[in-house]
Amino acid sequence: MSDSFDLIVIGSGPGGYVCAIRAAQLGLKVACVEKRETLGGTCLNIGCIPSKALLQSSENFEEIAHKFADHGIQVDGVKLDLARMQARKGEVVSANVKGVEFLFRKNKITWLKGAGKIVAPGKVEVAGTTYETKNIVIATGSESVPLRGVEVDEKTIVTSTGALELESVPKHLVVIGGGVIGLELGSVWRRLGAEVTVIEFLDRLLPGMDNEVAKQFERILGKQGFKFKLGHKVTGATKAEAGISLTVEPAKGGEAQTVEADVVLVAIGRRPYVEGLGLDTVGVALDERGRVKTDQHFATNVPGIYAIGDVIAGAMLAHKAEDEGVAVAEILAGQHGHVNYGAIPGIVYTWPEVAAVGATEEELKAAGTAYKVGKFPFTANGRARAMGDVDGFAKILADKATDRVLGAHILGPDAGHLIAEMVTAIEFGASAEDVARICHAHPTLSEAVKEAALAVDGRPLHI
Numbered sequence: 337m338s339d340s341f342d343l344i345v346i347g348s349g350p351g352g353y354v355c356a357i358r359a360a361q362l363g364l365k366v367a368c369v370e371k372r373e374t375l376g377g378t379c380l381n382i383g384c385i386p387s388k389a390l391l392q393s394s395e396n397f398e399e400i401a402h403k404f405a406d407h408g409i410q411v412d413g414v415k416l417d418l419a420r421m422q423a424r425k426g427e428v429v430s431a432n433v434k435g436v437e438f439l440f441r442k443n444k445i446t447w448l449k450g451a452g453k454i455v456a457p458g459k460v461e462v463a464g465t466t467y468e469t470k471n472i473v474i475a476t477g478s479e480s481v482p483l484r485g486v487e488v489d490e491k492t493i494v495t496s497t498g499a500l501e502l503e504s505v506p507k508h509l510v511v512i513g514g515g516v517i518g519l520e521l522g523s524v525w526r527r528l529g530a531e532v533t534v535i536e537f538l539d540r541l542l543p544g545m546d547n548e549v550a551k552q553f554e555r556i557l558g559k560q561g562f563k564f565k566l567g568h569k570v571t572g573a574t575k576a577e578a579g580i581s582l583t584v585e586p587a588k589g590g591e592a593q594t595v596e597a598d599v600v601l602v603a604i605g606r607r608p609y610v611e612g613l614g615l616d617t618v619g620v621a622l623d624e625r626g627r628v629k630t631d632q633h634f635a636t637n638v639p640g641i642y643a644i645g646d647v648i649a650g651a652m653l654a655h656k657a658e659d660e661g662v663a664v665a666e667i668l669a670g671q672h673g674h675v676n677y678g679a680i681p682g683i684v685y686t687w688p689e690v691a692a693v694g695a696t697e698e699e700l701k702a703a704g705t706a707y708k709v710g711k712f713p714f715t716a717n718g719r720a721r722a723m724g725d726v727d728g729f730a731k732i733l734a735d736k737a738t739d740r741v742l743g744a745h746i747l748g749p750d751a752g753h754l755i756a757e758m759v760t761a762i763e764f765g766a767s768a769e770d771v772a773r774i775c776h777a778h779p780t781l782s783e784a785v786k787e788a789a790l791a792v793d794g795r796p797l798h799i
């Protein structure tokens with residue numbers, strides 16, 4: 337037995353590292369186990385951060401190549417230096433993961449390097465050494481869901497990890513899955529010159545998000561050059577020298593067709609990752625989808641073992657994992673940590689962006705909730721016009737009787753920043769009238785949110 341801790345967190349993604357920091361702040365002696373060479377998990381290494389670095393770079397490229405002329409700026413000879421773009425992405429990742437290392441040192445958190453295995457409640461083995469701990473938090477995250485018949489090699493048939501590392505722009509990229517990750521990475525490579533086809537099983541994009549938003553988003557992406565095969569499934573892939581032949585069938589049955597691609601991105605979702613953790617040995621229960629089962633306080637069925645983040649139920653989002661990390665650390669320190677799952681924003685970092693919080697119209701209908709809708713298009717927002725970014729709208733859903741905000745959905749420029757106001761509104765139980773009466777600076781995109789709130793009561797000013 338080597339050392340003992342109050343808490344050992346397994347996994348250093350946004351759930352795990354934030355949990356470790358909060359627990360250390362509260363005076364616990366904390367270790368965090370990470371088997372990757374660097375801290376930060378999926379999010380910092382192969383997820384949120386590198387994808388946003390490439391989304392920013394590719395959007396800059398697209399602006400110069402296609403949007404600047406409209407502003408009266410002629411730029412000739414624009415060239416892509418993909419190697420530099422990728423190197424910059426690496427620098428951004430490196431700065432972020434080193435930042436977490438710094439935070440560990442600052443908070444006196446021990447990084448146990450290697451794969452962690454729970455050998456018994458209160459005992460975690462890492463690289464041949466067993467450490468004792470009062471509590472364990474499992475924060476081992478998730479991995480890409482594989483697709484039968486489409487074998488990933490991370491070179492020409494890739495998951496998001498390989499799609500972030502491509503060394504040349506594919507001529508034709510086929511994205512399997514019309515969810516957030518597929519559309520973000522599809523955007524990156526389309527902006528850099530690829531023809532992009534998205535094949536999606538459902539007859540819509542962005543499952544789970546507001547349907548009206550998803551439909552308009554599909555039209556906007558279509559104008560940008562995306563091709564869609566909705567209501568179709570990929571049933572096989574054959575690799576040849578010239579590229580990959582995908583067998584594609586209508587989801588409802590019908591004749592198969594062939595789609596040729598030189599790179600295929602499999603982005604059909606992510607699943608919890610618990611491999612090698614020893615959960616069988618200690619008897620930690622999983623649910624029907626392989627997620628670690630927890631109660632409202634993140635406790636598993638085994639005393640002293642907790643779980644947070646992508647490995648448990650709920651949205652697979654970094655900020656959801658972080659909030660759970662804070663909450664469980666506070667619970668372990670005797671406080672009352674809590675996560676409001678009704679106020680977790682979801683954002684698609686394309687351009688325009690899509691951002692949402694709270695209920696969709698479909699959810700309200702299904703629940704039989706009477707609601708009012710207020711909408712305002714960015715075409716009527718002065719700042720959006722000045723920017724030349726008028727696609728999309730802000731939409732607010734409020735309870736018909738009480739006017740309380742139940743959901744907000746924004747498709748438009750900087751929607752990801754704009755949604756923060758509506759997250760605050762939901763968190764504070766605000767009414768649409770409250771949002772409508774707040775002074776919003778002019779000219780800003782946020783005025784579209786205010787106008788949507790006014791529209792809930794049928795009194796928008798600028799349309």
Ligand SMILES: Cc1cc2nc3c(=O)[nH]c(=O)nc-3n(C[C@H](O)[C@H](O)[C@H](O)COP(=O)(O)OP(=O)(O)OC[C@H]3O[C@@H](n4cnc5c(N)ncnc54)[C@H](O)[C@@H]3O)c2cc1C
Nearest residue numbers: 347349351371377378379383384452477645646652653654
């Ligand atoms: C391409 C992509 C883009 C994304 N973009 C966004 C975004 O913009 N915004 C957003 O909110 N979310 C985004 N996500 C999702 C986000 O990355 C995850 O929700 C988040 O990382 C989950 O955090 P986590 O702490 O639960 O797990 P993870 O970040 O997956 O971290 C788990 C860590 O545990 C380690 N681990 C696993 N098993 C063991 C073991 N036995 N011993 C030691 N270590 C172990 C892993 O190596 C990993 O580092 C994106 C994901 C991808 C793939």
